[in-house]
Amino acid sequence: MDIHNILFVAVLLTAMGVFSRSALRLISYLKVGQPADRVSDLGARLRTTLVVGFGQSKILRDKTAGPIHAMIFWGFLILLFSAAEMILEGVHDGWSFNFLGPIYSVITILTDIFCALIMLGTMMSLWRRYVTKVKRLQVEAEKVEAGMILLTIFFIVTALFVQNGLRSHVVGADFSFAVRPLSGPVGGLLASILGDGASVVFHVAWWMHAVLILGFMNYLPFSKHLHVLTSIPNVFLGPLTPTNSLEKIDFEAEGAEKFGVVDIEDFTWKTLLDGYTCTHCGRCTSVCPANTTGKVLDPRGIIVAIHDRTMDKAPLILKQERGEQFTAEEQAVWDKKLIGDYVSPDALWACTTCGACMQECPVNIEHVPAIVGMRRSMVMMESQFNDESALLPDIYGNMETNSVPWGGFGQSDRAN
Ligand code: SF4
Ligand code: SF4
Secondary structure, X not given: OOHHHHHHHHHHHHHHHHHHHHHHHHXXXXXXXXXXXXXXXXXXHHXXXXXXXXXXXXXXXXXXXXXXHHHHHHHHHHHHHHHHHHHHHHXXXXXXXXXXXXXXXXXXXXXXXXXXXXXXXXXXXXXXXXXXXXXXXXXXXXXXXXXXXXXXXXXXHHHHHHHHHHXXXXXXXXXXXXXXXXHHHHHHHHHHHHOOHHHHHHHHHHHHHHHHHHHHHHHHHHOHHHHHHHHHHHHHOOOOOOOOOOOOOOOOOOOOOOOOOXXXXXXXXXXXXXXXXXOOOOHHHHHXXXXXXXXXXXXXXXXXXXXXXXHHHHHXXXXXXXXXOOOHHHHHHHHOOHHHHHEOHHHHHHOOOOOHHHHHOOOOOOHHHHHHHHHHHHHHOOOOOOHHHHHOXXXXXXXXXXXXXXXXXXXXXXOO
């Protein structure tokens, strides 16, 4: 091991340590949610994961953005080999998957192709976001972050492309099965122009690729791009029932005092995972009939609000469980309400429960159960009804007293 290897191992262990800490923190937040069985019917779950997750079937419904996103996603799967190779090469100079023979040839060809496609895909995404300004991508708060992420992906892939092109000219190891139809000629040209300087450029590209990948991995738990890690698990754990089917309330459950969702601890852990997984793509909002007819309902906003409340309140729930006192600021956050401070009641009432949002969501997020859960608590815990109900006879009161929406007669008179 030389100084380069020792330095890399130190960087790698630090990055893995910080990442593990962040991952455990996020998992502990999920545990504040209610239990949910999401592992039954493994066959159906695996099929859905293959089709929707790996096959990107929902993403590809959008004929413009779909292929761009799918290109980046599939490219990243292929580039996982390069990430693994980088780690092993960092520990031991000259290490590669060359021993896989023809399989390595296929991997290296695909790596070259996907590097080029991702470079193209990220440039096109930047163009759509900042030049043609596609409406559903214009979220002011995300303008800078989205651009930074796309540029980071571009530089990760470019650094990989350059080092792959130069590797056989700089590293004295056997790469006989490597086939690099695109980076090879570029590397050959660079090597002939740079001479001895090719080694410096190779190592700069290698470290740039390594540091950006490890940095990106540690940035994900704090960003909206957390979906890079949670999308596939979320699809696997998603619903197997029709998109807008709802769970019945068990009014007879022992000790049941709370009905519906008052705050995040009343959601299942899966709804909290949905919050982690939202890609902010806006597909749900673009197909929502309430939103497109001018109502305040924004299904993307609802999922983002659930995530925001989770990140605000879950640490406090854990703190309370440890018996620690809140600061004044924490108490103010604790006292906020999910419905009212994060989610508008009017938005909840505007939902028709049509399920179009769930049908379109590329990562199988479950909007309808979340919205109806909050509505149930408004009705059953707070006796809050929508404004339109004021125009109707007292249907809720009649339901409570007579078990029918019509007033004027009691249950004993119903058959008269
Ligand atoms: S279920 Fe509700 S939120 Fe979803 S698309 Fe229909 S109206 Fe919009
Ligand atoms: S909920 Fe789904 S469709 Fe809506 S913005 Fe998030 S990922 Fe996109």
